Amino acid sequence: MPASVLAPDTALPAAKRDIAPLLLVPLLMLAMLPLVGSFPTWITLTVAGLAMGMMIFIMASGLTLVFGLMDVLNFGHGAFVSVGAYAATMVLIPMHGWLEADSLLQNLGVLGLAILVAMLATALLGWAFERIIIAPVYGQHLKQILITMGGMIVAEQLINVIWGAEQIALPLPTSLRGAIVLGDAAIEKYRLVAVVVGLVVFATMFLVLNRTKIGLLIRAGVENREMVEALGYRIRRLFVAVFAAGSALAGLGGVMWGLYKETLTASMGSEIMVMVFIVIIIGGLGSVGGCFIGALLMALVANYAGFLAPKFALVSNIALMITILLWRPAGMFSNLRR
Secondary structure, three states: OOHHHHOOOOOOOOOOOOOOHHHHHHHHHHHHHHHHOOHHHHHHHHHHHHHHHHHHHHHHHHHHHHHHHHOOOOOOHHHHHHHHHHHHHHHHOOOHHHHHOOOHHHHHHHHHHHHHHHHHHHHHHHHHHHHHHHHHHOOOHHHHHHHHHHHHHHHHHHHHHHHOOOOEEOOOOHHHOOEEEEOOEEEEHHHHHHHHHHHHHHHHHHHHHHHOHHHHHHHHHHHOHHHHHHOOOOHHHHHHHHHHHHHHHHHHHHHHHHHHHOEEOOOHHHHHHHHHHHHHHHHOOOOHHHHHHHHHHHHHHHHHHHHHOHHHHOOHHHHHHHHHHHHOOOOOOOOOOO
């Protein structure tokens, strides 16, 4: 055997980093500047697109996490989005006076409490959903699709029973209404909040999955579940916790999306699922980073198209998906090893 193979100081070859997908968002933004023509308008469109993309990412991240780590096609994910938004009303409506107060601290305090309630409610619902509906159909994708879609329909009807079938108005807190004017560009305050929340969620997921022992166990369990269990770790319980965490993220996304639309309906989750699945597909099934980039790309393309070519905006999501899949059939990134 060659000595170089046995040498203890031989460095392992560094893994090649795929940076091409990372350049798509900044390149798209720069390419649209001359087409939009007006710099203030470009700023407004770009921030609005980034905010919408962050909200879609929050809702999609839980689903891509569950699929990438547990191989579960959960078409009932939209139910957690709706339940999260409606659960938040149990705080937002009784404390409406606090939301109307001209105090950023009071507004954010009530909003934070509502988000906490929504995430706890959807995490609990996700745990029950996994135990009762998902557990019997692990490894059976067709049955997963059918049974989770049925679960979403049932959840929507239960929302109508508990909260009523009429739309619920969900106005923004006073301090988050209006826009910040920078020169000639107007940037809505709530959109800035959405960008910050999305960045925090992405950074937290990245750090947990790549820099903590729990993340190491999750990734090791995906690669070789039997080996991890042989070391004494109950990977099954860990994966259930991952499902609950993904459901909680959907609840957070539901609150953000409900405030963005300022109205709630029981079907709001199912209506957003088309965009969520497009983001997951173009990002690469199971990739959190790909989901993040895909969400930003889709929202920015839709925003720019809505300004430059309104008719094309109706099919911009599908056009983007076709373009990305022609370039990379497995999506921009993919964690699938099956």
